[in-house]
Amino acid sequence: MKHLLFLLLWIPLWANAQQKTGDYVCPPCGPCDSIVYHKPGVCPHCGMTLVLRDTTKASAQELKSICFYLYDGTEVLDFAGPLEVFSYAGFKIFTVGKTKAPVTVQGILKVIPDYSIQDAPPADIFAIFGGDDGVAAGDPEVISWIKSRDAVTKRYFSVCTGAFVLANAGLLDSLTVTTFHKSINSLQRVVPSAKVLADVRYVDNGRVITTAGISAGIDGALHLVARLKGETEALRIARHMEYDKYIPEQGLVVKH
Amino acid sequence: MKHLLFLLLWIPLWANAQQKTGDYVCPPCGPCDSIVYHKPGVCPHCGMTLVLRDTTKASAQELKSICFYLYDGTEVLDFAGPLEVFSYAGFKIFTVGKTKAPVTVQGILKVIPDYSIQDAPPADIFAIFGGDDGVAAGDPEVISWIKSRDAVTKRYFSVCTGAFVLANAGLLDSLTVTTFHKSINSLQRVVPSAKVLADVRYVDNGRVITTAGISAGIDGALHLVARLKGETEALRIARHMEYDKYIPEQGLVVKH
Numbered sequence: 001m002k003h004l005l006f007l008l009l010w011i012p013l014w015a016n017a018q019q020k021t022g023d024y025v026c027p028p029c030g031p032c033d034s035i036v037y038h039k040p041g042v043c044p045h046c047g048m049t050l051v052l053r054d055t056t057k058a059s060a061q062e063l064k065s066i067c068f069y070l071y072d073g074t075e076v077l078d079f080a081g082p083l084e085v086f087s088y089a090g091f092k093i094f095t096v097g098k099t100k101a102p103v104t105v106q107g108i109l110k111v112i113p114d115y116s117i118q119d120a121p122p123a124d125i126f127a128i129f130g131g132d133d134g135v136a137a138g139d140p141e142v143i144s145w146i147k148s149r150d151a152v153t154k155r156y157f158s159v160c161t162g163a164f165v166l167a168n169a170g171l172l173d174s175l176t177v178t179t180f181h182k183s184i185n186s187l188q189r190v191v192p193s194a195k196v197l198a199d200v201r202y203v204d205n206g207r208v209i210t211t212a213g214i215s216a217g218i219d220g221a222l223h224l225v226a227r228l229k230g231e232t233e234a235l236r237i238a239r240h241m242e243y244d245k246y247i248p249e250q251g252l253v254v255k256h
Numbered sequence: 257m258k259h260l261l262f263l264l265l266w267i268p269l270w271a272n273a274q275q276k277t278g279d280y281v282c283p284p285c286g287p288c289d290s291i292v293y294h295k296p297g298v299c300p301h302c303g304m305t306l307v308l309r310d311t312t313k314a315s316a317q318e319l320k321s322i323c324f325y326l327y328d329g330t331e332v333l334d335f336a337g338p339l340e341v342f343s344y345a346g347f348k349i350f351t352v353g354k355t356k357a358p359v360t361v362q363g364i365l366k367v368i369p370d371y372s373i374q375d376a377p378p379a380d381i382f383a384i385f386g387g388d389d390g391v392a393a394g395d396p397e398v399i400s401w402i403k404s405r406d407a408v409t410k411r412y413f414s415v416c417t418g419a420f421v422l423a424n425a426g427l428l429d430s431l432t433v434t435t436f437h438k439s440i441n442s443l444q445r446v447v448p449s450a451k452v453l454a455d456v457r458y459v460d461n462g463r464v465i466t467t468a469g470i471s472a473g474i475d476g477a478l479h480l481v482a483r484l485k486g487e488t489e490a491l492r493i494a495r496h497m498e499y500d501k502y503i504p505e506q507g508l509v510v511k512h
Contacts, residue, residue: 076343077474077497080336083362084470087332093364102368106339108349112358112366181498213498214340215474218333241333242437242469245501 024050064228065092066157067123069142069165070113073132076106078159081218082127088237089225096120098142106131117145122152125224130160130180130213137164146171156208157224159217163210167191175205176254180213201250222246280306320484321348322413323379325398325421326369329388332362334415337474338383344493345481352376354398362387373401378408381480386416386436386469393420402427412464413480415473419466423447431461432510436469457506478502 024040040050066086068079086093097103097113104110115121126146128136136142146169158166163179166172167190176195179187188196197203202211202220204227211220222243226234238246280296296306322342324335342349353359353369360366371377382402384392392398402425414422419435422428423446432451435443444452453459458467458476460483467476478499482490494502 075340076336077340080332080340083364084331084333084336087362087364095365106343108339108343109351110368110370112368114366213496215497215499215501218471240469241471243471245471 064089064125065094065121065123066125066127067120068093068095068127068129069136069146070095070097070103070105070111070129071132071135071142072103072105073107073135074103074105074129075131075160075214076109077214078129078131078162078217079105079127081215082157082159082221084241085218085221085225085237088240089229089233091125094120094123098139117142122149124153125155125157126153127157127159128162128165129158129217130162130164133161133164137168143169154207155224157220158208158210159220160211160213161187163187164190166208166210167194171208172210175208176203176252177205177208177210178203178212179210182213197252200252201247202252204251204253206254218243219246219251223251320345320381321350321377321379322381322383323376324349324351324383324385325392325402326351326353326359326361326367326385327388327391327398328359328361329363329391330359330361330385331387331416331470332365333470334385334387334418334473335361335383337471338413338415338477340497341474341477341481341493344496345485345489347381350377350379354395373398378405380409381411381413382409383413383415384418384421385414385473386418386420389417389420393424399425410463411480413476414464414466415476416467416469417443419443420446422464422466423450427464428466431464432459432508433461433464433466434459434468435466438469453508456508457503458508460507460509462510474499475502475507479507 023038042049064086068083070079083093094114095111096115096117098117100113100116102110102112126149143165146165156166156171158179160180161183163172163177164183164187167187172191172194174193176197177187177191178184178197178200181198184196184198188194200212201216202209202223204223209220209224211217218241222234222238225237234246238244279294298305324339326335339349350370351367352371352373354373356369356372358366358368382405399421402421412422412427414435416436417439419428419433420439420443423443428447428450430449432453433443433447434440434453434456437454440452440454444450456468457472458465458479460479465476465480467473474497478490478494481493490502494500
């Protein structure tokens with residue numbers, strides 16, 4: 001009886017101690033999500049009640065992996081818009097360069113790739129971006145590397161003139177696609193069997209999504225999230241990015 | 257007479273040779289602008305006639321310099337959107353970290369800053385971005401460094417919760433400002449003398465421009481270009497970025 005009384009007295013104290021251990025984070029809502037607090041409470045940025053970090057973790061199976069191939073002269077917003085969207089969607093993102101040497105994007109920003117084409121792991125999605133696209137599209141080693149991963153790559157995603165890289169890897173043949181608005185005719189010449197559309201934010205062929213220029217990568221990425229995780233999730237991310245300018249009807253989903 | 261005839265015969269050949277020397281680039285139009293060709297002709301991407309590179313150079317006096325301060329946890333689209341806009345406007349952009357060690361933005365992208373706070377040159381504009389803003393806002397050395405440059409800094413530009421960094425440097429006192437939509441109340445508590453607005457893409461106080469969250473940095477940057485180089489230039493850049501979603505009326509210019 002004495003032991004039972006002792007136990008009853010300690011249970012509330014033990015429960016309280018349990019609540020106060022571990023790392024606390026904001027529920028997914030915005031830029032403050034990644035701040036880690038060491039006690040429960042309220043996020044000073046958004047006012048939401050903090051939750052234990054473990055409860056916000058998605059299982060490894062749920063994560064989509066996506067390879068961002070970067071080269072000297074990549075257009076910065078081409079890849080940064082999708083990176084923002086996919087990171088909020090919980091995708092596992094990594095960057096790859098031809099080598100591990102830093103690449104200079106937009107002629108300004110020096111980025112260290114996570115991997116080179118020698119050691120990059122496989123990814124569910126391969127993403128490629130515009131800019132000085134000839135650096136990648138005209139490099140036989142890069143094209144050969146993209147082709148060598150085709151069996152394990154479930155989807156392709158290009159922004160702007162990144163479409164020329166997919167074209168040179170033979171991935172756009174006979175598809176309906178789009179690219180940067182000033183490169184429509186040029187891409188049509190490179191892939192005569194494709195139908196290259198102007199005035200559309202993105203074109204989804206199922207396995208291959210191509211988007212229009214620069215800022216349209218944001219819309220294409222939100223569309224891909226909608227495809228894989230539902231429209232509600234895409235709209236949640238758009239709201240949190242304050243991108244209320246996302247209009248799904250500005251894209252085209254090709255019916256097969 | 258014989259010498260004159262010889263000269264007349266050579267002039268067209270000499271002129272032709274002159275035309276074929278030097279580097280050729282596309283007139284400003286889009287992602288293909290930075291590709292360098294070694295002979296005259298037509299850009300294979302956009303179809304525009306190439307021009308000699310020197311003729312596209314702005315004089316050093318015309319360039320606005322802008323310092324992008326980056327820290328671990330900076331939100332990627334917060335700075336990449338403005339970087340895209342300002343690079344098309346011909347601004348001289350450089351990045352600064354607390355040290356020259358790589359910073360990881362969005363928890364993913366490894367960026368090497370051009371300068372540290374020890375050796376960064378002065379800039380016309382100081383730009384700061386959101387994310388784990390406490391890393392910068394809560395660092396007395398960084399705040400002190402920002403204050404130490406105030407005499408030479410003509411303008412301040414914050415995106416999202418980057419406003420908290422300007423707030424801690426005492427730069428938002430008594431101004432009308434904005435920030436990430438979930439941080440409106442929090443910023444109001446930090447700067448009681450400011451008027452913190454929700455539901456506005458950016459607020460321009462003249463010397464200080466603050467923008468709403470994440471994607472709103474694009475709109476704020478286009479607005480700053482409009483202020484410094486005219487609305488026509490801002491709209492040209494928006495069109496080339498395929499950001500026809502730029503609506504100047506969604507921002508607020510404070511009348512003094």
